[in-house]
Amino acid sequence: MSAQPYSIEQFGEPEGFDYELYFDEEVAWDEEARVAEFVRQLQVTEGITEAIHEDREKVLVNAPDLTADQFRQLVAQIWQHSANPH
Numbered sequence: 001m002s003a004q005p006y007s008i009e010q011f012g013e014p015e016g017f018d019y020e021l022y023f024d025e026e027v028a029w030d031e032e033a034r035v036a037e038f039v040r041q042l043q044v045t046e047g048i049t050e051a052i053h054e055d056r057e058k059v060l061v062n063a064p065d066l067t068a069d070q071f072r073q074l075v076a077q078i079w080q081h082s083a084n085p086h
Contacts, residue, residue: 038082
């Protein structure tokens with residue numbers, strides 16, 4: 001497994017979403033429940049207006065009021081929390 005379990009791509013206006021998170025294939029399969037919990041947490045996080053788990057490895061996100069750095073930091077925090085959500 002790679003050191004970072006996901007990559008983040010920032011989109012412009014034409015794409016319809018601000019960001020795409022793409023999970024490493026091994027993570028997406030081996031930690032499927034954690035990825036699902038991660039998406040659930042994204043969906044209720046302030047600053048994120050939409051998070052869609054489009055397929056096993058891909059999550060589309062709108063976060064119009066967050067800078068790219070704020071979004072990356074938030075994603076890292078949520079990913080850590082998703083390992084032990086309670």
